[in-house]
Amino acid sequence: MTLRKFVSTALLAALVACSGAKNENTAAPQSSPVLFTEEAKDMHSFARPEEARVKHVSLELTADFDAKVMKGAATLDLETAPGAKEVVLDSKNLVVSRITDAEGRALPFALGKGDAIRGQPLTVQLGGAKKIVVNYASAPGAAALQWLSPAQTAGKQHPYLFSQGQAILNRTWIPTQDSPGIRQTWDATITVPEELTAVMSAEMLTPEGEETDGGRVFRFRMDKPVAPYLIAIAVGDLEFKELGPRTGVWTEPAMLEKSAWEFADLEKMVSAAEGLYGPYRWGRYDLLVLPPSFPFGGMENPRLTFLTPTVIAGDRSLVSLIAHELAHSWSGNLVTNATWDDFWLNEGFTTYFENRIMEAMEGKERAAMLADLGWSDMEQAFADVGGPQSKDAQLHLDLDGRDPDDGMTNVAYEKGAVFLRTIEQAVGREKWDAYLKSYFDRFAFQPQTSAGLIADMRKNLFDGDESVEKQIGIEQWIYQPGVPRNAVHLKAASFAAIDSAARAFAGGQAAASIDASKWSTQERVRFLNALPRKLTPAQLADLDATWKLGSAGNSEIRFAWLMLAVANRYDPATASADQFLTGMGRRKFVSPLFEALEKQGDWGKPIAAGIYAKARPGYHSVTIATVDKALGWKA
Template sequence: MRAFVSFLMLPFVFLLAGCGDVVSQDTAQRGKIAPILTSEEAFDDQTFAKPKEARVTHIDLDLAMDFDAKTIGGTATLDVLAADEADSIILDSNGLRVSAVTDEAGNALEFGLGETVEGKGEPLTIELPAQKLEREADLGEGDLAPTHRIVVEYVSAPEAEALQWLSPEQTAGGEHPFIFSQGQAINNRTWIPTQDSPGIRQTWEATISAPEPLNVVMSGVVQGDPKEEGNRRDFRFVMNNPVPPYLIAIAAGNIEFRELGPRSGVWAEPEVIEAAAQEVGDTEEMIDAGIALFGDYRWGRYDMIVLPPAFPYGGMENPVMTFLTPTFIAGDRSNNGLVAHELAHSWSGNLTTYSSWRDGWLNEGVTSYFENRIVEEVYGKERAEQEYALSYAGLVSGIEDAGADNPATAMRSPDGISPFDTKGFAIYDKGTVFLRTVENIIGREKFDAWLTQWFDSHAFEPVTSEMFLADLREKLIGDDAELEERLMLNEWVYGTGLPENAWKPDDAAFAEVDSAVAAYASDATLPDVDAWRGWTAAEQRRFLEELPQELSNEQLSALDTALGLSQTENNEVLFLWLEAALRNEFDPAVPQAERFLARVGRNKFVSPLFSALNDTAWGKPIAQRIYAKTRSSYHAYTRGNVDDTLQYEKPA
């Protein structure tokens, strides 16, 4: 376990006097500045920016989409707050094609792109204007105005990793093209010239031109109806709350809207919209649950878009416009923990955001815990406990596979490894179990009150693990040495493996299923078919996850025949069936796996299935054959993972 105790004693320094003011939704506007941490543990080594010298506070995009060239281009006008002695600002870029930079009056500014660093891009250094901006009249005493404004003229590269351009054939309708972005972690620098770091929060606005009849959505509030410009339309969006740059998101396609309630709605292609609206029909109830648990919802609306299958994640918590994979649609809302998770990010992740990628658990672990609490409120304690048990089992299994002393199993990524190499279960599942453990030791009522004030006290601010622990110690532990010892806080956050005080799930959560698993492991006794059909999706997943690793063709055939695994409409269950089948070289599953991999781009499913194939001499040629057909349909994130697994070499 690494000792970070000394860091807790460091002051949290802000850039220039007055930057520490909390920006609320009521007062957030252009010119209001979000705080930035500059303490040692808040340092983000994934950006070229030097925010202590000069940093972006607001972005105004004026961009046009070109589906033929697969580019987005135009201008980005940046408001910059700079120290008096600063004469330049450093932005993040990765493949941007910058043609000119000027001040607000159109006077040319010197700029230059530095050498490319693999995986990070290149620094874009820009001379600051000689003249400073005048302070805005509506600013109050002690507020700060941006000191400079610069205009960057540019276009993204066709291979920009944040942008996925889909041909009409890759959409449900098959008639119009589609585009969506995925900015997290550091991909937005491939289409927006800014300081791409989670601790440098920025307000933004955008005017986007797209060809008719496409609709455009963004992670900002739409401003009226689109304006017709020949055969194109201009869409206008505003985000007045300062957000980390990775949360600036865009999508465009032949999509339509369904209202779910006074605060929520869903976008999707016409062929998908009815199923999507039915699946997310509990959203208003989830919003109410989130507010009741941990305080006000501060973003106004909560809309969603169900994207084409190429989207690489389950969901992305872009403010006011969550992006969702269509693979969660099961017809019975059994996978709606995904919606609860992305909604929970409206508090943990979007409202309070880690200042560097090493604190990923502060977003995802806290959110996964919050998700489970929403599920409990909306769907009941039994379902919530089952989903917690799945998360706990995933954590235990992940640690066993990685090794309990593996630094990648620490919640806060230690120095010496990339934060992007930290295991997913350490960020999501370990964070969930950690907070469940704290809740049960301290008591739910006290813990809920503390977590609510944590969100309130740090709304629209960057945060760190050290801040989280210091606040917990100050507000809940105090001088109680015995409680401090019982909680094992440092071991959880900085240590590897699973601390011994981890709160175990209720043994009764899967009692019936675990009995069926034991019976099958003993003598291949299949579950009662009627019982299987009555099980929840979580119970079916539990059974499949606990199956023996090695299964014969006869066993696999019997399982599929009796339980209808290959016919299920739940993609989570179908994936587990296909993984077991491919792991055991089951030929009858290959055609279905090929169809599945051709229609789904979600990395959670795609990468493990290709890994299962690649692990055997039987499966290697199958994997290569399928991937040659499907690779171009996957997002860059998914492609990168499978490329590494298959040691794929691009054709010369």
């Protein structure tokens, strides 16, 4: 395949930097240039950044828990082309009351015709203005925001609010150009009820808040340009505990001590990541442990990773998820996919980097276990998208006319990581690591495309050596489905014994005769996943009684057990499934379990419907959208 046409101001800037200009690593970050290419055209945004683009967002909002809306104003600083007469913003169900220039003069605006996925274009006539003020409120059902009652929190005393903006949900509470390729600096002034604390993915300027009539005001500042989906907020009864000089954890008081214990090695993890690919550039790295309805394992919001409580296993066995979100501080937050067609540029790089962090922290065998499980996840992802030859089994996708959420599969994560691991083997780890470190420097605080990556690898990794590039087959990896034959499958040596134990159990050996006392979480998950989907009720009862799987506090083990039990229509596990699915809203667990139940026809469908009817009101919109589609649910 010939290389797709690529002409990018981001790439040109990088080449200038390489030829002697000031290095991005030492220069103050600048707003990202616009990419003028077909591959960088964001079909999920109404914005026309080549005419007028948002450079800075200043929010002044009040969290109204009674009305369940964020209301106030957003002031947008613009960069405009000569003769530009209007700016087009992204909006979805925003209630816009007035738009003015910086002097308060009213500016004409209109909400245009949109669609169910992207929302509506908000077009503002500028009249020469370089700064506009949008007065607005979010809708009570804004998809990015979840308003929790006190009963849905750990403390049961106060309400809670959190946002989840990826991929294109922040336009439901912030009127801006909601495209990952249009990076923006921002600041915020947030008013909340006096008993609550606000945190955001930015520098916290007022840790204690400032008292005001009817509440407390918190101020935040992000002076580095970020993709707008990374603007995040949480408001609740929150406390903080320091874990290191630049690390700590926020959560509800009832969760604080166990969270701090689980993540005690966070500072070491940041140092391990820096040792691989250069300095951490965001100042602090804190964690926020959210209520169970948070739809993801984690969200890499700069300076403040949002986390599900399902990662708290009580034995620090699931901290690879933290390594993943930390790695996003380089791949994703520092260098960002320009469009959602190239989601793999965020997640494939991050999954690879996560594994390298875990190798540095816990050794090669633990990293191999995680990579080996990831290979299985990749194979399952291919099956989920219609097979390894499906177009959705590519890294670079075509999501035009589709929700970008459709592309957020394990193909991006695991196939992307295997691809990078294959490059590492071809060129050698030392050369590969030097390239990655320089790549993050060259494209720091900028968007990237698949074509841009290929061009950069040809110049700065392969040095014009076409034989190495051909050996790897980079375009086949990125633009074709499936996995090429040269894929590097990193296998865990310890899994051979685990697979043997699974075969023995399936053949009739009792669970008690298997010595699993020293097995890690990864080994237990491997064992459960390796078992055939056809076991007898007596065998399943033996497993559950011996290892207490139905009440396991480790979410990964509990999930693996329930998937096995559902595949076998094991009635005694339905109570555990009910408790698990109504007790948290993490999509990684929720969606596959409901789909597995649905596939079990007359046995599973009634169980799925009964549990979902109870669980659905407590889920975030991200999880609801996925499960509604899987079950054909009519709200």
